[in-house]
Amino acid sequence: EAGVAQSPRYKIIEKRQSVAFWCNPISGHATLYWYQQILGQGPKLLIQFQNNGVVDDSQLPKDRFSAERLKGVDSTLKIQPAKLEDSAVYLCASRAGSRNTEAFFGQGTRLTVV
C-alpha cells in the first residue's frame, strides 16, 4: 500500500512570495489533515477535510492560507503572501475515516521563508 505522498520536500522562498504544497493521501482515505509543525513544537492542525468538505479550519490563518481538496482525493495548501513565521514543516496525513483508526503521515514539506 502506497503511503501519503507530499511534494515538494523542501522549499525556500522570500517573504511576501507565494507557495503551494501538494498532498496525495492513501487511496480510499476519507479524512485528510494538514498540520504545521514549527521547529521544536508539536504538529498544529491547520485544516481537516472529510472527503472534499472542510470539517475544521478554525486554526487556519485564512487571510493568507488556503486549502482545497477537489474530488475528495488530492489536496493543495497555499500560502500567499508568506511571512517569516510561516517557516515550518507542513505535514499531510490521511485516515480511513473510522474514528478508531490511526492517521498516516507523509514526510512533510520543509518551508523556509527568508
Added chain:
Amino acid sequence: AQKVTQAQTEISVVEKEDVTLDCVYETRDTTYYLFWYKQPPSGELVFLIRRNSFDEQNEISGRYSWNFQKSTSSFNFTITASQVVDSAVYFCALSEVFILTGGGNKLTFGTGTQLKVEL
C-alpha cells in the same frame, strides 16, 4: 476543548535504561482515542499504538509498554532497555468524536518529548 500535555520536553538516558514518557489529556467526550507517534530525525511521524477510552488494559509490545489510566487522564509510554535507535521525538495524541456537531476525528497532538539515548 481537547488538550494533550507532555510535560517532559527532553529526556536523556544511557542505553539499556528504562524510560517513561508522560502524557496527560483533557477531553469532554466519553468516547475518544489515544495515540503515540514517533518522529525520528528523518521527520516522518510513525504510528506506534492506539487505545480507545473503554479499554484500560495495559499493553506490551516488545520493549514498549503503555499504561492507560482514565482516573488520572494519563497515557504513559515506557521503553524498557532503551537503545540508541529509540532516540526520537515522541508525540501523544488524542482523537475525539464530535457526535453532536457532526464533525469528528479531530486529532490533537502534545508538544512532544525529545528522547536521547546515549551509549
